[in-house]
Amino acid sequence: MVTAAAAGVLAGARSLTAIAEWISDAPVWASMALGFAVDPFAKTVVTLPHPATVMRLLTRLVGDVLDAAVSASLRARAVGRTTAKARWRAVAVDGKQLRGSRAAGGKAVWLLAAMDHTGTALGQQQIEAKSNETRAFVSLLHDLDLDNTVITADAAHTQHANGRWLRDRGAHYIAAVKGNHPGLLE
Structure with a gap:
């Protein structure tokens, strides 16, 4: 069903x-x-x-549980899909509002998702609003093997704590810098 x-x-x-x-x-x-x-x-x-x-x-249905099951299934199917072993795996993290969706109180549903560059969704989770993307970043990526992975995300995720966490997990990242870090931007 x-x-x-x-x-x-x-x-x-x-x-x-x-x-x-x-x-x-x-x-x-x-x-x-x-x-x-x-x-x-x-x-x-x-x-x-x-x-x-x-x-x-x-x-x-519990959305997060369904998301986890679907993501795990997609990850399992993606194993061995490419013939050549890449030196680096690229993963993009981004949040989007689901068009036409409504949660309790009539607010639109927002999801934060991680997708590899072969088009496989590695995970997603519902967040309260766009402003909560940064807090969900670590929990979204927590269960993924990040060794030799390059993470890309928008400027909202360019946070010291996120960078340290990614380095501790063996990941690399490309950090976009905008006005949220004026000194670094300068």
């Missing part, structure tokens, strides 16, 4: 109701590809969850 919900979002569904409706209206071939069972008697009818079941599941 989670994969079907993701497919519904990719198809343009922007609410829980729209996701549940997309699953109900999906073509038989798509439902079968998403793993829903074929009715053994009718053979052309796919057994789908009731829209209320889909909505109950999606409202009860």
Whole structure:
């Protein structure tokens, strides 16, 4: 059901109701590809969850736990994907507002994510707002192997504590400097 919900979002569904409706209206071939069972008697009818079941599941999912599971799966699939062993691995960290999303209180959902330069999402976590990206930087990268990794991030993450933490973990970083460090910028 989670994969079907993701497919519904990719198809343009922007609410829980729209996701549940997309699953109900999906073509038989798509439902079968998403793993829903074929009715053994009718053979052309796919057994789908009731829209209320889909909505109950999606409202009860813990986003950070789902993110961790999906990220771990993507990292496992990426191992050995490249034929040549690179000397350095490049990882970008950035935060973005999810367009069309709303959390409790009607505020937009913000995520801080780490992605390697092959396009694999290594991790992401929801943050309260753009201003909280800096505090989430270390916790986002904490479980990643950072040996021989070059981290890039925007100027908000150019903090002494972040640099020390990255060095202690065997990582390297490219620090963007703007007005948040006027002496260093000068």
